[in-house]
Amino acid sequence: MISAMNEREFLKQYDKSAFEQPMFSVDNVVLTLGKGELEVLLVKRGEHPFKDCWGLPGGFVDLEKDQSIESTALRKIKEKTGVEPDYIEQLETIGNATRDPRDWSITTVFTALIAKQRCTPTDENVVLANWFAVSELSAMTLAFDHTKIIQRALKRLRDRATYSLVPCALLGEKFTLSELQKVHELILGKKLEAKVFRRRVENSGQFEETGEMTSGRGRPAAYYRLRSGTDAFNFEFIRTV
Template sequence: MSSWQSEAEFLEHYDSRHYSGPLVSVDVAIFTLHEAQLKVLLVQRGEFPCKGRWALPGGFINMGGDADLYATARRKLKDKTGVDAPLLEQVCSLGNDARDPRGWSVTVLYMALVPWAPTAEFMESVTDARWWPVQWVDELAMAFDHAALIEAARDRLKNKTAYTVLPVHVLKRPFTLTQLQNAFELLMDTQLEKKSFRRRILNAKILEEAGEASPEGGRGRPAALYVPARGSEKHLFARVFGETA
């Protein structure tokens, strides 16, 4: 093809404007728990294409300011929730020539888990964004293939909850084991045995005691409070949970 003698010479003559590739965006499925429901943050698009429809927070990479894909995702998360470094991880990438009317486009999908409380105040200042129960997504007019993206993130969430302690990230700390079990149940969309749950979590030594609290309704025995121990995010159970094989 070309006949440059060195990489330096090649790069000197390389002009990235001659490259025309697909559109690239980063989208973030941000989940939280509120009012005993799993909710996802959606923004109503103010511009074409898909103006007026609901979409995941996301957009193009800022090639000047974003050091990497994770930085783009983190920026999007902070823009909409005000929250910084909770759980934020890549789910997958999706690209084809049909998902965006502007042409071949690729999105890198991230998912985030945040406790609801710290976002509440900030969210009031973000007029175009709101939390929707995930079950309602089917009913909404969704932009692009974002309904499918949410499902992909939702699946990952469900799967990972079965062998990690991912749900600690949607609770404000400290929390009780009952609250944690509720979080697990909502993320996995299934009921769990109380005894099995507590045995599993406590035996793994991934929580630290942090006092005790009176029960939510005011009535009942006070519950022990916990915070995640250092490194608990990395704990992998050898066996998945909640399968009545």
């Protein structure tokens, strides 16, 4: 009785090859701020393919534990860093017959930003998960297409840095505008005008002064934080071809 058959059964009998499913995984480009450089979290693969290569932290969906692919991404990130990231967004999905030497394979990639000081000291896995300066990557051979994926994540981050203040997630709870500006300069690879940058921050309405000030050499700077109740990661597009 056809209508009692579920679609999976139906497809199995209808066309075996149409039912054969590709492998699906989630990969994360987790970025943080190193000393004067962006760093990306990599894990050493214990199994082949690409055994002993470094690759992005990720893995398969756990149909029992995970409610969504976002849950999978967060779970994997938490496994390696001890915490949830300060910002996460879906980058893109790559699926083709060649990226995995074994078989057809699909990965949905997330980009996450995390303030390094929030990460709990790495557990026994310390040699299995580590931060690498993005400039080191050109000298490394990563698993699968992970080098290309990281490049695409960095490009997206550069886009975000030009028209949003999302990169503030790389800093902690509070930060000065100079610090935030330096992060943007680091990402964009160029100097920004302090006046222009401050205007943007103020006009965004996404931040507020904490009231605290830095101390040290030079004029003290005001600390800012995300305005409570504001989703700082909603930003408006303004025009233009």
